[in-house]
Amino acid sequence: MNKYSICIVGGASRYTPDMLTMLCNQKDRFPLRKIVLYDNEEERQNLMGKYTEVLFKDYYPEVEEIVYTTDAKEAFSDIDFALMQIRAGRLEMRESDEKIAMKHGCLGQETCGPGGFAYGMRSVPAVVDIIKEIRKYSPDSWILNYSNPAAIVAEATKRIFKDDHKIINICDMPIAIMDMYANVLGKTRKDFEPRYFGLNHFGWFTNIYDAKTGHDYLPELREILKEPVEFKTEALFEEPSWKSTFNFMSQMIRDYDEYLPNTYLQYYLYPNKMYKKSDPDYTRANEVMDGNEKITYEHLEKVVELGRIKGSEYDVDPDAGCHAEYIVDLATALANNTKEIFLIITENKGSIENLDRNMMVEIPCRVGVHGVEPLTVGEVPTFYKGMIENQYAYEKLTVDAYMEGSYQKAMKALVLNRAVINTDVARALLDDYIVANKGYWPELK
Ligand SMILES: NC(=O)c1ccc[n+]([C@@H]2O[C@H](COP(=O)([O-])OP(=O)(O)OC[C@H]3O[C@@H](n4cnc5c(N)ncnc54)[C@H](O)[C@@H]3O)[C@@H](O)[C@H]2O)c1
């Protein structure tokens, strides 16, 4: 079997440790010869690199080369897969995005509403620069991007890297939701074959088929989930804001008579409620900085200090997060031609018959050595069509604003966003974001 060389871009991300554990667990079906961590923050990168050395010494000694670097040439030469998870401006800028939105009376969220717009304008140039570097040194590598806001990043990569079918944009929220369904029904996510349509963080499950029998679990799931249920989940989702998000699915299911919604729709269908639920002085960015990020980094320090991990009090959870599993599943499908179905953010090209062919939709696709092959979705009903077209126009205008350096397009994008709507609010938001994002955003004229 081939052995692969992979680079984790944003190597010091708090998602990297779970990813590394998952790679150790999957060595039989996705064996590695080399792993590279690339980040632009040297200190964090070195700690993650040293942690990788300890972890792989104990769990993956077969890997011939471990590299951690801030140098693009060193990072991107001789790689088969780049797994991209950068956060331009880090959590400090996420905090700024969320708090500026709240200051203007809009919900403060990292990928939805005005926060997602601000993050998109930072993320696109950073992701584009990195992809150009990757293409210089490893032109044939697969690039699996899940840097957010994935909808906007995907629209930009489609336009800028035309016909590069080896750039794939993905999100694991639907996977996490399917894990919840599986838990509720006493199954595993892999027992299901989903049907889904929409945009990233803006979509609906239409069917949850049994992968063997074809039985559709969606009607019974809708009945069960009309009230919040207890379900076994990863530690992160025990946090109050995630709990509240999963519980809120019940409200959406009671209010709408079809399908099962992505959790992120709460921000667009109930923006006022979501705004009132949030603390303008302590947003999700603060929770992550004080919680998950702190815990992750303290763990790394302890392991590196001890110099070993297997059998120690800091040993890894072999059941690492579904986020990591999904990425490795996808890489395996591309490498081993498994033809499994994944929900991917891809160009519509007629899959959803009554939506723009060029729209970057999130839909089921078969994945194999030739890349992503979308399944046919058919037509979507008027309500969903209207919602999606409005949101996609916002996403397109955001990318236009970035590419043309246009203040007008940026303002129009914000007005189209269901969490903003008012022109005076859009202008005020934009003016504050321009100041806060100096050095990250292109100049808008
Ligand atoms: N699509 C999804 O479903 C999904 C799921 C989880 C996380 N994410 C995304 O993954 C990313 C990482 O999230 P996180 O919370 O771990 O953030 P984080 O800040 O902990 O880690 C991101 C890392 O990227 C690095 N970075 C930033 N800009 C860079 C650049 N230009 N070049 C190289 N490295 C750079 C940072 O130094 C940091 O170490 C975010 O974009 C997040 O939204 C996406």
Ligand SMILES: O=P(O)(O)OC[C@H]1O[C@H](O[C@H]2[C@H](O)[C@@H](O)[C@@H](O)O[C@@H]2CO)[C@H](O)[C@@H](O)[C@@H]1O
């Ligand atoms: O508020 P955060 O930073 O905790 O989460 C934001 C991300 O939320 C989703 O990702 C989940 C993922 O679905 C789950 O499997 C697990 O790994 O945790 C992630 C959350 O940290 C969402 O899909 C991402 O786009 C967000 O970045």
Ligand SMILES: [Mn+2]
């Ligand atoms: Mn996502």
